[in-house]
Every structure is written in C-alpha cells, then in structure tokens.
Amino acid sequence: MTLNGESLVGASAFKGGAALFRAIDPSTGREIEPAFGAATLTDAERACVLAEQAFDSYRDTTPEQRAAFLEQVAQNILDLGPALIERAMQESGLPQARLEGERGRTVGQLRLFAKVVRDGRWLGAALDSALPQRTPPRPDLRLRKIGLGPVVVFGASNFPLAFSVAGGDTASALAAGCPVIVKAHGAHPGTSELVGKALQAAVASCGMHEGVFSMLHGDGRTIGQALAAHPAVKAVGFTGSRAGGMALVRAAAQRPEPIPVYAEMSSINPMFMLPEALSQGAAKIGADFVDSLTLGSGQFCTNPGLVIALEGPALETFIDAAATALQGKTGATMLTPGIHAAFNGGVDKLSKEAGVKLVARGQYGATVCAGQPALFVTDAATFLANPALEDEIFGAASLVVRCADVAQFREIAEHLDGQLTATMFVSEGDRDLARSLLPALERKAGRVLVNGFPTGVEVSHAMVHGGPFPATSDSRGTSVGASAIDRFLRPVSYQDMPAWLLPQALQDDNPLNLWRVRDGELSQA
C-alpha cells in the first residue's frame, strides 16, 4: 500500500492542510518520505461531529456484529503483511522480531475484545423484579452499561502497533461501543496511516457508520487539545509523558462538561530485593535484572528503574553481576531523537545528583539514537531526601538504593509515588517482611509481582496495567487486558420499560445468554 501522508475522517482520506512533516528514521536521524499533512481544526471538528453521529447506531450493533468488526480489523492488519513491519521498523528503530511480536499482540488484543464483547459480562446486566404488592410498590428495574460516547485516543511512541492507532485504548473503546478518533503519534505517521486505513476499511466492509473511526495527524498541543476539548468527546485515552498526560487531564477538568482522561504516564517500577532471596540468588537476579532493564532499549512503561535492597555482601554481588551484565549490553536505537536526548539528559542529571554514584554503563551503540544503558547506586537516606531521584528516566537506566535495615524498605515503600508495578524478590525466610510490605505495595501499584520482572505485560483477564497517580491519572482503570473496556462505560437503569422497548440485553428471555444479576443473584437463566 502506498503511503500518501493522509489523515482519515470517516470514510475520507486526505492530506491535512495545516503543515507538512516527515517521519524520522531514528537509526540515521534522517527524514523518511512521504510528507504527511497535519490536520486542521476544521478536520478535527468534522471528525468529532461524525463520531457523534455514529454513536447511536454503533452502540446499537449486536455483540456479534461488534465482535466481527473487531476481528475484521485484526485481519486487515495482518493482511498489510511485511509492508507494515518494514515501515514500523524504519519509523521506530525497533527490530523486526519485536514488531512482529507486537503485531501479534495487537491482533490478539482485538480478538480478546471480540470475545469480551460476545461474552457480555461488560454489560453488567442486572434485573430487579417488580413488587407490586409492596408498600410502596417496587417498579421493575433493569440495568445495563452503555458506552460513554466518542473517545479520543493518543497513540504512544513505544508501541507503534499495540498502543497506537488500533491498540489497546482503541480496541477497548470500540468494544465498549464508543466511536474513536485517534490523534496519530508524530513518530510513526506511516505506520499509523497503514493501520488507520486497515481500520477504516473494516468500518466500511462491516457496514458501520463511517464516523466510528477517524485518525488525524498533527500536533498534540493544537489538534490533540482541540479533540479533547470538543463537546462531542466523552473520554480520552493517552499513553505518554507525564507532562503530556497532565496537560490533557487539566484541560478535560476545565471543560464546561468535565470528562474522564485515562492517561498512562510515568512509573519507575520499584523492585524490592528481600534479604534471603537476594542472598540466595544475587548473581543470577542481577544478570536477569539487566536483561529486563535493557529490553527494548528500556523503553517500556514497566521498565525496572529502581532496586531497593539491604546493604551487605549479597547486594554487592548483585551490583557486580548487574554491572558486568550491563557492560555486555550495547545501546540500541531509541524511538526518536527526542527520547534519546531526554534519556541522555536524565542520565546526565542523575549522575550529578549528590550521593548518587554511577556503577556501570553499557557499550555505545552504532546508531545516532542508541541509548547507552546506565546503572546507578545511592543510599536510602539520599533517596528519601531527594524527590528528583524518583523521576522516571525513559530508557535503560536504573538506580539501586542501599538500605541500612528493613525499616527503610517500609519507609521507601510508603514514600514512593504511585506505580504501574511493584516487585518483591522473596524466599521462604522473607515471609514476614513480604507480608508486611504487601499492603503498601498494593496501595502504590496496579500490579504486584513476586520473583519476576515487570517488563512483559500479558493481555489477559487478570492483568492490570494501571495504578495510582502519577502512574496513571485514574487508578480505577487498566489500559491492558479485558477490564480495559470498563473505562468507557456508564450504567443506565430502565424502569417499568415495556418489553418492546427494552434493550436485548435486558429482555426477560435473555436472548444474548448473558450472565445477569437477577434480584441479587448471578445466573445465566
């Protein structure tokens, strides 16, 4: 498929008239053809109006129709073949195998939401029988959830497929019955155009209203803010920097009608190495830790940026092993020149902080945007006194905190900001300490791991990729896994509604074969 540098509004494709820009190949720093046209505010307005027009018919589709549509999107993405992977490699610097894996994840995610839609538990259907003899009489009440309305999705740079145009936010919003408008990420506009057109084609072939999907190129501060401010838009999904996310959160709160913003922003993913676990496996844990730290050049939201451990010989073994492993790692191309510069700036700043010592760096990489991994060490007192040491450095950099005693474990756990993940390495002898740390970790993180590494986020039913602020702007949601659909729903109750007017999900004979709460009891009857 030829790239035309186009935005998509409903069924149309056009080169936006606001400005021209090109993607940059981060491995060379050079621009790639073709030129993309940034969309205008008029284009944004059209996309929002179309989405609003599409909402009623789209949310009225049957679960089967909506599921088939999501599956068609998945198939159309697969049908793009190697062209998609090649363009994504050029634009992101990510290797082929990673992007093929990510495509599998993207397609799997769409198919999971197709299953979720068919299953129908997301509807939260509940029926309370009328009690006409009671004083006062109880009416017949039935509840189901419906979509919030049009959703604006901001793609992430670090998952050009799985968290971008047809990624998790889009899939879950579409599953919820919400039309989606994507603000394409400027780092991978060609990948976005390819996937956007695959999605657009599915809208057409499945007979959906064209307004179900639009995708605009352009700047987040202009087009992005305009989309998030539009009265037709009822929610925002975002993955990216804390500054970018908070700009959207603040803007949404200032709208005449405030709307939810699900911004997944910043996390340093602390790992607590409990004493017995560390003394039993320091060298191996140190080496494995570096594998997790440097995976994908460290460009994961769940990258382990902080290690907390008791000072002593085991920790020194861990640090030595990690340093040795790190020195064997060569810096890989980062996603964009901007991310690369920010990584270097973050490493530079951290190396100058009082009480922080550089332990090791990886090897220089061959490309202009290669991020050279870095490992630092400090002590608990220094860490607790300097909030800057909690700032996320996006990339393969991590800080080891030496604690004088386990009381400092607890102090650090309580001191930490909200996180996507928190990890403990534990052995039998660490039971009491693990139990005493767990409540704090539950309060601070969306996912708590034991004896593993936080990179690798399974797309399944029990996954939470979320967490307290500033990991996300709304800890009530997850942006990965089946529960992501819940973010875009609201409940509606129907009182004494005649059978001919009731939504299918709430009809007496349960034609969708849903699990429903009937007079308080869950059943599929």
Add this chain to the structure above:
Amino acid sequence: MTLNGESLVGASAFKGGAALFRAIDPSTGREIEPAFGAATLTDAERACVLAEQAFDSYRDTTPEQRAAFLEQVAQNILDLGPALIERAMQESGLPQARLEGERGRTVGQLRLFAKVVRDGRWLGAALDSALPQRTPPRPDLRLRKIGLGPVVVFGASNFPLAFSVAGGDTASALAAGCPVIVKAHGAHPGTSELVGKALQAAVASCGMHEGVFSMLHGDGRTIGQALAAHPAVKAVGFTGSRAGGMALVRAAAQRPEPIPVYAEMSSINPMFMLPEALSQGAAKIGADFVDSLTLGSGQFCTNPGLVIALEGPALETFIDAAATALQGKTGATMLTPGIHAAFNGGVDKLSKEAGVKLVARGQYGATVCAGQPALFVTDAATFLANPALEDEIFGAASLVVRCADVAQFREIAEHLDGQLTATMFVSEGDRDLARSLLPALERKAGRVLVNGFPTGVEVSHAMVHGGPFPATSDSRGTSVGASAIDRFLRPVSYQDMPAWLLPQALQDDNPLNLWRVRDGELSQA
C-alpha cells in the same frame, strides 16, 4: 442521648473550637439548642491521618467482619429510637412518617451493602493460569479490587438520614473497605451527631481501627475543602448544589494528585408525554404528576421539573388537571431558610422570563419556610432559545413545554443537559416515537422511566442514581443501589504470587466461595 454539639475524630468526641453555630428549625426560623462547635483545620488533619492509618487494617477485614460492622451500624441507628426522628424533624421540617421511612431506607441500605460485601462480586476476582510452556511463558495472574483509600463524604440536606452521615455514600465507601470522614451538613448537625455516634460505637464494638470513621462539623469552604485537599484522601462523595459540587471537582483536579469526585448535583428530570399516552390519560397523568412534583415539598433530586408535550386539547386537559391539583396542595416547610429563599428566587426569576407563563400556584403554607408550589408553561422555541429555563429550581416548581410537533421532542431531548432521570409516557400508538427518543434519553440520563414518576429511588441492584454532567460529575457511577460500591474501588493484579502471600479472594481453593473469572470463564469453582 444528650446532644453535646460534638465532632468525632476516631474514638474521640469534642466540641470543635473554630466557631459556634446552632441548627435552625425551618418551621419557625428559630435556632435550636445546643450550640455546635465547628471543627478546626487541625481536627481535619487528625481525621485524615487516622483514616490513613486505619486503611490497611480495615481493608484487610474479612467480608464477614465488614458486613457485620455495617449491620451493627444499622442496628445502632435503630437503637437511637424516637430521639433520632424527633431531632431530624426539628432540624429538617420533614414529617415523622417520611423520616421513619427514610430511617428504614438508611438501615436497609446498610444491610444491602452488608449482603453485597458478603457476596463478593465487587471484588471482580479474575485468575489467569500460568502457561509455562508458552513462548514467552505466561505468568500466573490474579486480579481483585481494593478500596481507593480514605473517602470524604458530604451529607445532603434533603435526606438527613439516607444521604448523610450513614447514608449511601458512607455505606458504599465502608463496604468497599475505605475509611470515611463525613463533613456533617450544617442544616442537621444534631441528627448528624446522633448518627455519627451510632457509627462510632459500631467501629469500637466491632474492633475496627478508630480511624475508620470521623465526622466534622464546619463550613464546606474551609473544613470541606481542607478534607478534600488532604493527601491521605483518595475520593470524595457529595450530594448537593451544582456550585458546591463543582467547587470540589475543580479543587480535586488541581491537587498534586487528582482524585475522583462523585458529586450528585442538578437535574430537572424531563418527562416526555407522548401523544397517544397523553390523549388517553391526560387528566389522571396531570393529577399524578402534581403528586410527584409536590412530594416532600419537591425537595428531591429526581423531582419532575420539566414536562414536554404536543400542543393540543390533550395537553390543555393535562395542564388544567395539574393546575387544579396544584391549587389543592398546600406549601410544606422546606429544609432550610436558604433553600426556601432560593426556591422563591427561582420561581420569581422564571415567572419573569420572556415567553414563560405562570399556570398555577399551590396554597400558602403556614410555616415561615413553606414552599408554595408553582407550575409554568412555555413553548419549545422559547425553551430552546433560553438556557436559563433549564436551571433547576430545587422545590415544587415545574415547567411545561408545548411542542408544535414531535420533531421538537427530539430537538429538546438532544438539547437537554445530562439528567438523573428521563421519563416517557407511552401507549401502543407511541411505539415508533418512543423507540426513536430512547437513544437520546439513554445518552442524557442515568435512569429512563416509562409511565411512572421519577421521585422514588429504589435501593436495589439495578438502580442507577447518576447520569451525565451536570446531573453528576462522573457518569460512571451511581450513588444509590448496589453498584455504588464500584465508585470506591480500583483493580490490583498479583503476578506469580506464592499461595502464602495471596489474598484470600484469590486463593486456589476459593475459600470465600466467590464468583470468579477463571481463564475467561465465570464460575464459582
């Protein structure tokens, strides 16, 4: 029980030192003894710190312990006996039968949440089995929901029991495992003290951490804002005016860590009288409508403040019947002099709006705060052109909108702000129109009724007392019914956690006998 004018922080009771104030009997306009002491900012700080300290142990209680606690609160409220009803009558001007009914509702609500807690569906438990043979291996993942943390609840004036100290917000937050700090409503401080002490006693007798519950008297702008701004506080529940709710919403969004605010604010609860339904029953519907309008002096969030109907003889019959019925109603004492003054101001303002005609008033009431019911009429063009006609007048005032054709029904439905409820009166012949209106009503309201009146909000599983802005600040929640618990929860995922560290809800043998999603399938195994 003697009233001492006290606030409660944890296990302590004390007269706050910020200022003295007394409740006012709205039937006489006179102050009632004793004097209450407004809490200081230091008191607020102590309550927040205690709540934070209580959170881990409280959320770790078993479902059975927490349910028994809620039931004890209910019992303690009943044990207050007639003293509670008498004080509430004095402070609210509401009649005895109404307050006895409301006490039943309050107690029923606490018991419903005890059932909800025991049932455990709110935990949203999900388990994904490890797939160690897969490439890459899938870890063992388990999800449950936990409480957000301490919740601040602002009591409402119009339900001094059911939406106040131990009302719906408090019951659902406690059920979710969240400590609660109540900012007592200034209109019923004595009722608040009685119920607060009943709740405090249950905390003690059930062996809960004292920080599980505190209650402070004082001004919303000082104490209320300080509570909502405290870093330990993780959510706010509010029922009241749009101005008060929005002040909290804006303040919460400006915190370093934004938190959810569930503010139930303003709704005019439109009723669409479809042509055949109206022509078949205009006179009866008109009279019944006035019963709903004037119930409780119109002081319900779900009061029917707007009627939309086709012009013609049936509508004139409806208006005549409503006018006659209204003229037979005597104004009853409103909750506070302030509410009474605002009602009079609203009625006065509406009567002066261009194109709006007063149809009828009820009789003067005997007390100083009696609200004299009022019915107005206008036409659709006037209504659509003047946003002020959508302003809620809290009390027994309603506006009938004459439409020239059914297209104006749709136009008005689309034009309306978000609502708690929307109602249609329909007959067989109205099917097509009803079907075409329903999607707009679902988008605009939390509850859609057919052939009934919106006053009367059942506490059950399928109830939604919520809706799009400005009915509430967050349409994803309901403040009445079993689902209200969901507002105060967030999901946490546990990865590869050893059995000895897993929460009970997620253990292999399902010791709590929960409905859980196992590898995507719901079961109680």
